[in-house]
Amino acid sequence: MAAVAAQRQGKQERVYSILRSRIVEGACGPGHRLVIDALARELEVSQMPVREAIRRLEAEGWVLYTRNQGAQVAPIDAVSWSEAMTTMAVLEGYATALAAPHVSRRDLDRMRAANRAMEAALRELDVAGASTHNLAFHGVIHARCPNAHIRRELTSIQERLNSLRNTIFSYIPARGEISVHEHAELLAMLEHGAEAAAIEAFAREHKLNTVAAFELRRAGAV
Amino acid sequence: MAAVAAQRQGKQERVYSILRSRIVEGACGPGHRLVIDALARELEVSQMPVREAIRRLEAEGWVLYTRNQGAQVAPIDAVSWSEAMTTMAVLEGYATALAAPHVSRRDLDRMRAANRAMEAALRELDVAGASTHNLAFHGVIHARCPNAHIRRELTSIQERLNSLRNTIFSYIPARGEISVHEHAELLAMLEHGAEAAAIEAFAREHKLNTVAAFELRRAGAV
DNA sequence: ACGCCGGAAATCCTATACGATTTCGCGCCG
DNA sequence: CGGCGCGAAATCGTATAGGATTTCCGGCGT
Numbered sequence: 001m002a003a004v005a006a007q008r009q010g011k012q013e014r015v016y017s018i019l020r021s022r023i024v025e026g027a028c029g030p031g032h033r034l035v036i037d038a039l040a041r042e043l044e045v046s047q048m049p050v051r052e053a054i055r056r057l058e059a060e061g062w063v064l065y066t067r068n069q070g071a072q073v074a075p076i077d078a079v080s081w082s083e084a085m086t087t088m089a090v091l092e093g094y095a096t097a098l099a100a101p102h103v104s105r106r107d108l109d110r111m112r113a114a115n116r117a118m119e120a121a122l123r124e125l126d127v128a129g130a131s132t133h134n135l136a137f138h139g140v141i142h143a144r145c146p147n148a149h150i151r152r153e154l155t156s157i158q159e160r161l162n163s164l165r166n167t168i169f170s171y172i173p174a175r176g177e178i179s180v181h182e183h184a185e186l187l188a189m190l191e192h193g194a195e196a197a198a199i200e201a202f203a204r205e206h207k208l209n210t211v212a213a214f215e216l217r218r219a220g221a222v
Numbered sequence: 223m224a225a226v227a228a229q230r231q232g233k234q235e236r237v238y239s240i241l242r243s244r245i246v247e248g249a250c251g252p253g254h255r256l257v258i259d260a261l262a263r264e265l266e267v268s269q270m271p272v273r274e275a276i277r278r279l280e281a282e283g284w285v286l287y288t289r290n291q292g293a294q295v296a297p298i299d300a301v302s303w304s305e306a307m308t309t310m311a312v313l314e315g316y317a318t319a320l321a322a323p324h325v326s327r328r329d330l331d332r333m334r335a336a337n338r339a340m341e342a343a344l345r346e347l348d349v350a351g352a353s354t355h356n357l358a359f360h361g362v363i364h365a366r367c368p369n370a371h372i373r374r375e376l377t378s379i380q381e382r383l384n385s386l387r388n389t390i391f392s393y394i395p396a397r398g399e400i401s402v403h404e405h406a407e408l409l410a411m412l413e414h415g416a417e418a419a420a421i422e423a424f425a426r427e428h429k430l431n432t433v434a435a436f437e438l439r440r441a442g443a444v
Numbered sequence: 445a446c447g448c449c450g451g452a453a454a455t456c457c458t459a460t461a462c463g464a465t466t467t468c469g470c471g472c473c474g
Numbered sequence: 475c476g477g478c479g480c481g482a483a484a485t486c487g488t489a490t491a492g493g494a495t496t497t498c499c500g501g502c503g504t
Contacts, residue, residue, distance in 0.1 A: 046489045059281030083371035094312045149305035268459045
């Protein structure tokens, strides 16, 4: 839990972290109402820090807010997940192409390690671990993207998606192994200095494939 | 001024609208401090609505906030403009390709009208008008993008860029005419049902060209 | 039995007050 | 004359209180 971190940072920060982690970790499901008074009593602060924390969560899309009615945890349905993931595919594709020239040999090593770790986790059916290593793999590239604005957008979308990543990954188990192979291929492209357009197309497809697999599985499940 | 609109919407909304329009219209330049007490007295409300309005502006990136120090209008330098514009190019390219099949004949008419109006405005050296019609042109496409997440991202970035659009347009005057031609070409592609990839590439380049022109001009001006 | 209405409870919104933190200027010392 | 420390002013952060709005439930009429 990262909820303990905020101490010399004001109550509002503390409340924000707590509520955020609760939402991300799924402690309170979609539609759950966030009542200011109740939270204030529970967290032993006044209503205002809670209020501001909730407004921040609203601005970042974690909760829906209605005037004179309060906030409730934003429902993340399958459609909005696909849409966010698609957006990410487009941006990450471009970001990967931009980052390619700035990826060092050390970076490649880190990515290879992450990919191996992901493969190992998959063999042990450790979905959460695999997901973490997957994030680490792409995180290396993100960090090398020279466009700060895209970096921010990527992390923002990523955080929102994270609240469901374990669910998704276990929903389409076969996708994990394919991802590992695609990662390897991407590594090769980066190492051999492939064309930017090719890198972008591949990185984009890599993520779009996940979306497609998810939607296929979902259509079948209905 | 859209500042009058908020009446039965709570003071906090009203304050938010006022401050936002001030920033967007450049009434208070970058670095300008937003002092809560002063604004509260000026707008005849207590400090709390002002406080929340400022936090909202912070979450949306309009102001920078430092704890125990207050907020100041976020400076929008040339680099961050280019970065945001580049992000927009990537997203809008994809959005245009996605929207293509959903663009009706009436939509095409609207776009043609907007492009003609833009051309006319340019002939009269009406930079602001040309910029507005340019927005209208792309707005038609945005509205037809089936991915709601991308639509939100686009409008969000667009709003941020708008605070400088007049400045930029007058900074690279020759770009306007070229834009009109590119718009016409894009219209042709949409009308003849060009491939998605081609549409995306062209729409992206259309915006990236603007970035390139701006950076070229800037490099020359230094 | 069903729908409408009024009041009470819950919750949110705003105002005011006070404590905490930072910043700036003044005086002091080297 | 310049650097340093201290104190006051400015500003922010949090708490508490009361007014406003919404929601919910029980009673009444049809």
